[in-house]
Amino acid sequence: MVSLTVNGNQHQLDVDPATPLLYVLRDDLALNGAKYGCGLGQCGSCTVVVDGEAVLSCMVPVMLLEGREITTIEGLGTIEKPGPLQQAFIELQAAQCGYCIPGMMMSAHALLRRSARPSEEELREALATNLCRCGTHMRILAAIRRAGELMQAASLPGADEGRTG
Template sequence: MTLKLNVNGSEYVVESHPSTPLLYVLRNELGLNGAKYGCGLGQCGACTVQIDSRAVFSCLTPIVSLEGRRIRTIEGLGTTSSPSVLQTAFEVEQAAQCGYCIAGMIMRAQVLLDRNALPTEAELRKHMQPNLCRCGTHMRIIRAVRRALNMPPAFGDRERAP
């Protein structure tokens, strides 16, 4: 089946079965490898992308449901030479260990930044909860999102990177 997808502001025509998960189309047809295959069950968040400003697991999202919708991947946020505020915060806070979950974490966090400039600590933690980091860098990830939001350090945060 031929479908038109809007990914990172560009139109793409893809030839895939309608039930093909978006993750496979992004990686195999469009060469956008930021979203990772983690579990294939929507339980880890490594494949998180934005669809119409919502955080979505791309491993569970069939492409047939995406025509006419706006898809944004980590590749659409910034570049190596010009990273987004959030990407810079993740770097400064050294939020990545192995890095496998980071694109999904950043995409989920970007939804929060776009939607709520002043979340509470509880809102931030609840929003980030669906995404997992197998290396256990959750505290650095939370600090990075707080930094991008210009939130003060939480009680118990160690000294933050400059």
């Protein structure tokens, strides 16, 4: 048995402890936001946030995640009430095919928890492990900046008042 906390919910799962988190999320918890892209930790489509840090879920066995807080794209908001990051991506039409977007959003979520107004360098570094072939990179960067503004305006936990670094 493996015990995982995902999006604030506790789960007791009868899975092999060596199973990568991505498979448990998709197959056992029906959380399909994280995508299988390469299975080698090279594309970022499977990115989730663990204890505030972006993690490639295809590379992390669930046995290393007990007692840690896992957040997936499903934990950021709903269709009816999107979170600030989701709202910004919608407003700025930052997605095309959508395959890489959950991973991009989760990398951005981890960054925005540290700094609501990241520098250009911080933005690009945070997204370095996320590949996209659609060509909306400038809109994605703008959406992340907009999400930081929305977070500050709403004074949401995790949004700082200024810049770090």
